[in-house]
Amino acid sequence: MKNWLFLGAAIIAEVVATSSLKTSMGFTKLWPSLLVVFGYAIAFYFLSLTLKTIPVGIAYAIWAGLGIVLISLVGWLVFGQKLEFASVLGMGLIIAGVVVINVFSKVGMQ
Template sequence: MAYVFLVLAIASEILGTSMLKTTEGFTRLWPSLACLGAYGVAFALLSQAVKTIPVGVAYALWSGLGTAAIVVIGVTFLGESISAIKIIGVSLIVVGVVILNLGGAH
């Protein structure tokens, strides 16, 4: 069940981060409230996940997979540029998360 909480926390964090641009620096009320609400849900779910999953592993998954997803969302939906350097950087994040999980499983 802890990994279900973690996946939902990651999804909520991705939603909140995706909405940041629409807040226009937190000057627009409803997008700002939705963004902050998504982050609140993400942290609540993450706090449930770390009851079972080691906090370092949970946070690495949460932040690493969230970062990779946001790069894809930015390029796909927000018109952000992608370069070989960005791809390498995100790949290193994902590899680091995998290594951490392999080491944490023993």
Template sequence: MSLVTIYLCLAGAIVAETIATIALAQSESLTKLVPSIISVICFVAAFWLLAFPLRVMPAGLVYAIWSGLGIVLITAVAWVWYKQVLDAPALIGLAFITVGVVIINVFSKSVIE
């Protein structure tokens, strides 16, 4: 599996998990059928896609990238769609998460074995 394919699978897992989380919030504790189904399908897709980078990358690093960028993406969607207000500490924290993911991918020799 090529490096591009691995990162595309990881990106797909992040997007699928973000959609699943947003749908889960809209499902009102799984009481609304359509958002509940979307959530389940997207969580399954996210874990399936996550399995591919785990074949060649350490689990801790895959999880750090997946969860870190997932947090940033979900927060961005909540900010745009739901008009959630982000104060300076929240923005600084999100910037630290993003910088951490970049450092892992650019400087770590353990990202691809």
């Protein structure tokens, strides 16, 4: 179970780091830039712990899929970016894919 918590921590750290890229203004702002660097370091650390027990393909699919959806939501909620129907539909399909992997794949269950 803790491997899934590690994956969750990796996803959250990646979302924080990627969101901070916007506020770093091309790495010209110190604190957001540091948050980017440390956020990605934490994300990769926890992803490396995850990969001890979850296959890389499964872990990366979940990380990438949920990362895309969460970053899009941050962009919409925090930065006022627009989400059109096609974007929301695509994110719904990504979430459906993550659910299918978690519910039906026996590969990631160790």
